[in-house]
Amino acid sequence: MVDDEEKPEPGEDQPQMSITEQLKAQTELAREEEFKRTPAPPGKSKQLLVVMRHGERIDEVNKEWSAISKRPYDPFLSDHGEDQAKKVAAKLKKFGIKKVFISPFFRCLQTASFAAEGLGIQPQDWTVTCAVGEFMNPKMMVKKGGKCPEGHINSWFFEGNGLKEHVAKKLPKQTASKLQYGQLDFKRYPENLLNSRRRYNRAFQAIADEAQGENVLIVTHGDGVNASVTRIWPWAIAHPVLHTGFTVAVREKEDDGMWGHWKMVSKRGETGVWWRAELQPAYHVFKGAQGVVQGAAGTVGGIFNKLKR
Numbered sequence: 001m002v003d004d005e006e007k008p009e010p011g012e013d014q015p016q017m018s019i020t021e022q023l024k025a026q027t028e029l030a031r032e033e034e035f036k037r038t039p040a041p042p043g044k045s046k047q048l049l050v051v052m053r054h055g056e057r058i059d060e061v062n063k064e065w066s067a068i069s070k071r072p073y074d075p076f077l078s079d080h081g082e083d084q085a086k087k088v089a090a091k092l093k094k095f096g097i098k099k100v101f102i103s104p105f106f107r108c109l110q111t112a113s114f115a116a117e118g119l120g121i122q123p124q125d126w127t128v129t130c131a132v133g134e135f136m137n138p139k140m141m142v143k144k145g146g147k148c149p150e151g152h153i154n155s156w157f158f159e160g161n162g163l164k165e166h167v168a169k170k171l172p173k174q175t176a177s178k179l180q181y182g183q184l185d186f187k188r189y190p191e192n193l194l195n196s197r198r199r200y201n202r203a204f205q206a207i208a209d210e211a212q213g214e215n216v217l218i219v220t221h222g223d224g225v226n227a228s229v230t231r232i233w234p235w236a237i238a239h240p241v242l243h244t245g246f247t248v249a250v251r252e253k254e255d256d257g258m259w260g261h262w263k264m265v266s267k268r269g270e271t272g273v274w275w276r277a278e279l280q281p282a283y284h285v286f287k288g289a290q291g292v293v294q295g296a297a298g299t300v301g302g303i304f305n306k307l308k309r
Contacts, residue, residue, distance in 0.1 A: 019237055023279060025194040029201060030234035035261060040253040044213030048095050049204060049262070051218045051228035052088070052246035053272075054103075054111040055081030059143045072146025073138075074157070077110045081243060085111040088244040089118025091271070095248060098214040100126045101182065101207050103133045103221060104163055109170050111244065112219040119217075123175045128167055129182030131203035135223040136191040153189045182207075193223075200227035208251070229275050232264050236275040245272025 040047075057075040059065045066072040077085065092115065100121055102112040109128070116126060134141055138148040149156040158166045163184045168176040183203075188195050200223070207216060218224070226238035228247045248265040268274055 019279070022193065022237055023235070025197060026230045026234040026236075028194065029197055029231075032198075037258040038209055039257055040259050041213040045253045047208060047211070047213050047251050047259070048097075048215040048265075049208050049218070049228075049249045049251075050092065050095055050097060050216065050246055051204065051220060051225050051249075052092075052111075052115075052244060053222050053225045053241045054105070054107040054219060054243065055084040055088075055114075056243045057081060057107055059146070063143075064145070066143040067145030069146065072143070073134075073141045073148050074106050075143075076106050081107065082110065082114060084244045085114035086118060088246075089115050092119060092217065092246075095217075096215050097121065097217045098125060099211045099216045101132060101216060101218045102126060102128045103219060103224075104128050104130055104166060105134055105221070106170050108219045108221070109167065112217075113171060113175065115217070115219065115244075123178035124180070127180040127182050128163065129203070129207075130163065130186045131183040131206070132200065132218055132220040132224055133186055134221045135193075135196045136186060136189045137196070138190055152186075154185045157186070196223055197227045197230060200224050201231045204228060204231065225273055226275075229264070229273065232262050233275070233277075233280075235280040236277060237279055239274040239276070241274075242272030247271065247273050 054077070056078045058078045058081075059069075059072070059075045061078045061080070065075065069075070097119055098121070100112055100116050102108050112126065116123075136153065141148055161169075164176075164181060167179065170176075171179075187199070191199070200220075204218065204227070207218060222241045225241040225245060225247060228249065229236050229238050232249060246266075248271070249262045250265050251259045251262045254260045266273060268277075
């Protein structure tokens with residue numbers, strides 16, 4: 001359990017959308033992201049997906065850092081953040097993690113390195129991918145005093161290099177040379193919350209399938225962890241996530257050899273992640289009303305097409 005004094009303040013680092021807007025976005029995603037069954041690999045009956053936030057950032061303890069840094073959008077871990085990343089391995093060991101997927105932001109690379117070392121997972125089983133990068137909103141990517149450069153993030157984040165060269169500058173050579181790489185650049189920029197959650201949802205599913213039934217750790221950002229909750233429970237309104245807070249989800253092989261639905265294993269507040277459940281009834285009302293509207297629109301469209309013939 002997490003100590004009460006470590007609980008986040010509501011609203012801290014929360015995407016700038018009202019609860020109504022969040023619920024609307026999550027409902028839309030739930031409707032468009034239809035569950036697609038995929039075959040479970042031979043010999044695999046269960047898979048765990050652990051989604052974790054990075055450790056404490058330097059700009060959260062040094063309030064002047066963002067104003068003087070050349071890369072205010074890519075802070076490294078504070079000393080406390082490094083300690084958090086080292087200690088979290090003890091909490092993760094029971095999940096039998098075999099593969100690690102990592103956001104290319106420096107704080108995530110560092111967090112994953114410390115955690116994976118503690119778990120005994122070798123660099124050849126790490127994959128760096130832009131698919132689980134930060135919420136691509138320039139207003140959310142920097143603290144007070146900092147600013148993102150103009151233009152698309154791909155034009156400045158890698159400083160003229162590619163992803164592999166970027167990572168090679170951040171991690172020891174003997175580590176970087178053994179890594180695997182997924183999505184090599186960022187796509188939509190800037191994003192709103194709907195875009196961000198859609199990206200995370202699809203990335204998590206693709207990563208789980210790619211891992212061929214092995215248990216996976218994804219080291220990402222706060223909104224990525226929130227997305228790991230709302231992709232399973234679209235009615236949940238997630239609070240800010242503690243540093244190295246994580247969720248655990250499971251899917252099991254069904255009788256026909258296909259994977260079943262993901263189910264949340266984590267309990268609210270148990271691993272540094274909180275969400276509100278009181279909007280569940282409102283979600284079902286909103287979802288039902290949205291279905292009625294779409295159904296009516298489809299009927300009207302059908303009638304109109306017949307009249308045109």
